Amino acid sequence: MKKQYNSTEFENKVWQILKRVPRGRVITYQALAQAIGCLQSARAVGNALHKNPWAPKVPCHRVVKSNGQIGGYRSGIRKKTALLKSEGVRVKDGKIVDFEKILYKF
DNA sequence: ACGGTGACGCTCA
């Protein structure tokens, strides 16, 4: 597909992995980065999601911080939380309930 | 080429 700004294998990998996360589950930026191959690039992952050209196509709202917190969202963490709750994920004050239980593993 | 920015992570006080 055409590169919208720059060919980034890294980003492509991010969306790809994120798309295989089932509904009602969540994944951490760290795990995502690890799946790509760079455990230290959790930040870069967030950056990729932040600028992701396929906003509604990719369930970016299923990506949370490694400590179980919601993290951030381009449209606001509130929206992210609402989406998660809509999928059956219980969120308590910006934190995932039973985080390790709904955490998706590859 | 360089510096700044960002939806992060971990350690220390």
Added chain:
DNA sequence: TTGAGCGCCACCG
């Protein structure tokens, strides 16, 4: 437990 600081990687002007 909470807050602040430093380090990490990738993208953009």
